[in-house]
Amino acid sequence: MPIRLLAALSVLALAVGQWFIWSYAPLEETMGVVQKIFYIHMPLAWWSLVSFFVVFCASVRHLLKRDAGSDILAGAAAEIGVLMSGLALISGSIWGRAAWNVWWTWDPRLTTTLIMWFVYAGYLVLRGSDMGGERRALVCAVLGVVAFLDVPLVFYSARIWRSVHPAVLASQGGGLEPEMWHTVLVNLAAFGCLWLTLLLARQRIGRAEERARALMLSR
Secondary structure, X not given: OOHHHHHHHHHHHHHHHHHHHHHXXXXXXXXXXXXXXXXXHHHHHHHHHHHHHHHHHHHHHHHHHOOHHHHHHHHHHHHHHHHHHHHHHHHHHHHHHHHHOXXXXXXXXXXXXXXXXXXXHHHHHHHOOOOOHHHHHHHHHHHHHHHOOHHHHHHHHHHXXXXXXXXXXXXXXXXXXXXXXXXXXXXXXXXXXXXXXXXXXXXXXXXXXXXXXXXXXXX
């Protein structure tokens, strides 16, 4: 599917998702309208984890194949993952202000997510370093594999340690109505379209940058 068509589909899907958030989903009794940030926060968090899984898979493939395309894919996915996980932390802080009356608390889910963000932000810093091309790609691939160790920890942190994260409480039967679950699924799909659009666009840019570097070196 052409990127422009996928981008148009993403805009449409996000607009539909907003209708579900503001017109279809009922108000939550305790937090009221602030709870609706959940429908944006959760997709951002989920697709950031998917991004880091793509980084892991592409890094493994690069280590096995020494494939430049895998390195480009890993870098593109990491950029999107850092962006989405950062937005998830920000939206979560706004939500947490209403749920806990504080902007931040060292809850296991929040703490492990913040650590994950710093690890992958460091990964991006490494990718932008002056280290030699193939050596940089190899080191980044190793880090892309090792960094993924924190991703399952983020997912299972609420089960390993006691957590009062609102999303965890909701997943344990915290009173979400069917309309709320429908809204969650619609927005997960909408953000999935956006995620794929950004990934393909950034991957295309990465390939163009690689060709430009190759032309510069051949002169």
